Amino acid sequence: MNSVWLETVCKYYAGKGIPSSLVGLVCAFVIYFAIASIFLTVSDVFNGDYSNWKGRFFLILLLLISIYFLSKFILKEWFRKTHYPIRFNRKNQMIYVYQVNGQVLSAPWAEVFFTRATPGGAIPEWGIDGHILAQDGETVVNTFSLAVSIAGSSKLLSEYWEFIRCYMEEDCVEDLAELVALCPPVENRRESFTFGLQYLIKMRSRLEWIFLPVMLPLDLLAGVARWVAMQTSAIPQWPQAVQDACVTEPDDPVNVSAANNPRHLWRYVLANEAREEYEARYARQTAANNRIRVKLAERYGKKSA
Template identity: 35%
Template sequence: MMDFTGLLLGYKKNRPLTDAERKNQLKQKERLELPLNYDLCVTRLNSTFMETVDRYYAWRGVLTMMMGVFILLCGVGYMDLVWITVTRWGQPDENPEEAMLFLLVTGMILLTSMGVYSWIALKETLTFTHFPIRLNRKTRKVYVFRPGRPGRPILTADWDKLFVTMTPCKGSGTGLNRNWDIRAHVMADDGETVLDTFAFDFVWHGGELDVLRGHWEFLRRYMEDGPEQAHTLVDVCMPIAEHRETLRCSFNRFYVNFLGGGLWLWYMLLPYWLLCVVGRIVSMWTSKVPVWPEHIQAECRIEADDPYVKDERSNQKKELYPI
């Protein structure tokens, strides 16, 4: 489900936990008997670590497309105003001073708007192609590439000390129309204060949260029980860990997103889908592939005889998506 909570302004820090967060806590040592759900999130998997995409990856490119359209409309609209003013210049009912003042004020407003739209678009462009999350079973660490952190893009946290909870996303509606995600809080020593926050890769829309819990259980069992179940369940690894996604992958990722509402909805939204694909291509091809620092790579070394290795080479030419 399309949702950009945490991408534009980040998450609030240095605050106490809320009662709702305590109520919806997901515990690392508590097993949930639910169907496991991995939702095409895994990029690579082995006995040492599992790496997933970020919560924004599925709808990557929508912000780029929308902001690009708004910037284009602002530019074309202003040029249209200038053209109308110039063509009416010198007519008896035209006041040159008022016309120039109108163009100046309008230009400042539109220029400011274009600056804001560009700032939003930069959350997806000229950054990383995705923001991977790596869960290391052996070091019990979670490594997270975070958007909007050019100086400190990577967060390292202790898996066992994270406070994990299901959280409703602001501005996504109420009740059955609300989006939910799984957030992990880095806590202060007092166990009450949230120092930092990141979200895992899955966003769920609706009031039935067992699907969301099932995704958490997929992650939890990998860390707590071992790689066996994840290795069996994951039949496709997203082919983006070491390079940009292909053009076909960009088309297909949005095809799957829109197809969730039925084939008739996909045909009805086809023009919007194509615009989103264009935005995704621009977003991906102006960004660089994330690379983990050497010390993290050293901590995540894979054994030569590891029987649970899976990555895009394990897909065996299987069709990732229907088209």
């Protein structure tokens, strides 16, 4: 984040590695049974026993088909892009979206219709979708999701949205910079295994330590799958036209990146920072948030703030 542009990761970056780890575990068992079935079938044939070959043939065929489809699911995370960034250009009021197909979607900020994503599934996950409309103002021609997905209550969506909106529309960029506590180290590089694991483990309070014995093995498994996904995936590169539109000044007063992450990152992700560090960050963020509220109140009235 700087005075010209703000870049976020994609909606699915936070959980990257979890789907492929679970599917990969199932796939490993299926592969084991497929190899065992092939070995037993070949062994029986060499011993002159042809009584079970038809049943085992269909079983092996079914297992191989299962492996094929499971592998295709895993490859939705592996051998892709490390992430699919979204860049908001404050200067020219444009949004650039790196899409899964490798194309870059460009749209004026004022012409994108944003709405809450419809929740679905057993545990609803709320998000924010941006819709590109046709000239009739009603037909949706393209849609992209912002990098937020919240299970259960949708209350936190408004906070995320207001951060993005304020960056693009209000004069409070330096204060917004004070609110950012953690940036993924993925700009022009792949995240490390350690950071990927930290990102998966990240806790909001020490109360979550209760679930650590259960969650840590799952996080480690997902961390391995996440690392494989990162190592086998290419780093997204913006086209030259986007880079030319996002040139920043060398002395830009706003410069937020992974270099500003908490010094003791493990303590931060485990909600176990030293009291002094926590209070300093909390005070800084509270002061910045209050300044933003004052600016919004002056512009829109106290009721809006």
